[in-house]
Structures are given as C-alpha cells and as structure tokens.
Amino acid sequence: DSGVTQTPKHLITATGQRVTLRCSPRSGDLSVYWYQQSLDQGLQFLIQYYNGEERAKGNILERFSAQQFPDLHSELNLSSLELGDSALYFCASSVRRTAVTGELFFGEGSRLTVL
Amino acid sequence: AQRVTQPEKLLSVFKGAPVELKCNYSYSGSPELFWYVQYSRQRLQLLLRHISRESIKGFTADLNKGETSFHLKKPFAQEEDSAMYYCAPKGEGQNFVFGPGTRLSVLP
Numbered sequence: 001d002s003g004v005t006q007t008p009k010h011l012i013t014a015t016g017q018r019v020t021l022r023c024s025p026r027s028g029d030l031s032v033y034w035y036q037q038s039l040d041q042g043l044q045f046l047i048q049y050y051n052g053e054e055r056a057k058g059n060i061l062e063r064f065s066a067q068q069f070p071d072l073h074s075e076l077n078l079s080s081l082e083l084g085d086s087a088l089y090f091c092a093s094s095v096r097r098t099a100v101t102g103e104l105f106f107g108e109g110s111r112l113t114v115l
Numbered sequence: 116a117q118r119v120t121q122p123e124k125l126l127s128v129f130k131g132a133p134v135e136l137k138c139n140y141s142y143s144g145s146p147e148l149f150w151y152v153q154y155s156r157q158r159l160q161l162l163l164r165h166i167s168r169e170s171i172k173g174f175t176a177d178l179n180k181g182e183t184s185f186h187l188k189k190p191f192a193q194e195e196d197s198a199m200y201y202c203a204p205k206g207e208g209q210n211f212v213f214g215p216g217t218r219l220s221v222l223p
Contacts, residue, residue, distance in 0.1 A: 042215035056210050106159040
C-alpha cells in the first residue's frame with residue numbers, strides 16, 4: 001500500500017508522559033501535514049513540512065513538536081501530556097508545497113488516549 | 116480571520132430524499148472550496164472541488180460568493196452516503212481550514 005501510513009493506530013498513556021506519532025507520506029509526496037481531531041471538534045491544523053523544512057504552523061502547542069526526515073517520513077512528538085490531548089491525530093500528504101491540486105491524502109489516524 | 120461553519124452537526128434524511136449540507140465561510144481573498152468525506156472505517160478523502168464543477172456520486176456544490184456559501188447537495192440520498200462531511204476552503208498559498216463537519220445519516 002503506497003498510501004499514507006501512520007503508526008501506532010492506538011496509543012494509551014498517562015498524563016505527563018511523552019509519545020511519538022509517526023507518518024509515512026504517499027510515495028512521491030513531499031508535503032506532510034498534521035491535524036488534530038478532538039471529540040466533537042473538526043480537524044485542527046497543527047503543522048506542515050515540505051521536503052524536510054517546516055512550512056506552516058497552525059494551532060500547535062509548545063509541548064508539541066514535529067520534524068520531517070530526509071526520507072520524508074514525519075514524526076509528531078507530544079510531551080507533558082494532558083487529558084485534553086486525547087484525540088485522533090491525522091497525517092496527510094500532498095505532492096507539492098501548497099497542495100496545488102487541492103487534494104490532501106490522509107492516513108487512518110493515530111488515536112491517543114491520555115489517562 | 117479564516118473561518119468555516121457547518122451549522123448542522125447531524126443531519127438525518129430518508130433514502131431518496133434530497134439532502135443539502137450547508138457550509139459558510141469567512142475568508143480573505145478568493146479561496147478555493149472543497150468537500151471532504153469520511154465514510155465509516157475509511158480514511159478522510161476528497162469528495163469534490165468547486166473549481167472542477169464536477170458531480171461526484173451524485174453530489175454537487177455551488178459556490179455563492181455573495182453569500183460566501185458552498186452548500187453540498189444531492190437530489191436523492193442513498194444509504195451509502197451516510198458519512199461525515201467536511202467543508203474545506205483553501206486560500207492561495209495557504210493551508211486548508213476544515214469545518215467542524217456534518218454527520219449525514221441516511222435512513223432506510
């Protein structure tokens with residue numbers, strides 16, 4: 001499957017802990033986007049990387065950070081976790097820097113539960 | 116500020132009835148408008164984009180710049196249309212802003 005892959009699918013952890021979510025974009029896609037979807041909320045844009053560099057930042061907390069590696073996979077690091085960080089975290093990719101064609105390709109998401 | 120609203124969290128219609136999912140946006144400039152859909156146990160995916168003026172799975176969406184709306188319509192809903200629908204405007208050189216979503220439930 002050459003689509004966007006995210007690991008882990010599910011993650012349960014405790015408050016104060018740190019987790020890393022991983023995303024591999026579609027083959028050939030250079031842009032990676034991270035979104036957070038909390039209960040009853042829409043998708044909140046967190047951050048975008050293009051070809052290894054940060055391109056755009058949304059509502060990402062200082063406790064969160066991300067990076068894109070030379071092989072184009074990306075990791076989202078969430079630290080000092082709080083109950084409110086429980087959410088579905090989506091990764092999406094697109095070919096170009098600004099998704100000119102208008103299409104984002106999404107992964108299945110990583111469901112984080114903070115207890 | 117960029118904002119998109121989808122006033123209905125949940126919309127239930129009977130099979131064969133017309134359906135309209137509303138989307139209003141507040142955006143500087145002239146954004147492109149898209150609808151994304153997430154079926155049960157599937158990934159979020161693009162449904163249609165206004166620039167293509169296309170009909171996908173019987174759905175169409177009309178951009179009304181005066182009312183800043185981009186409502187999604189289908190004349191005869193089918194059970195397989197049950198899903199979560201997100202309106203998503205996108206400014207040039209900017210990222211998508213997703214609305215809160217509307218869950219469409221098509222009843223038999």
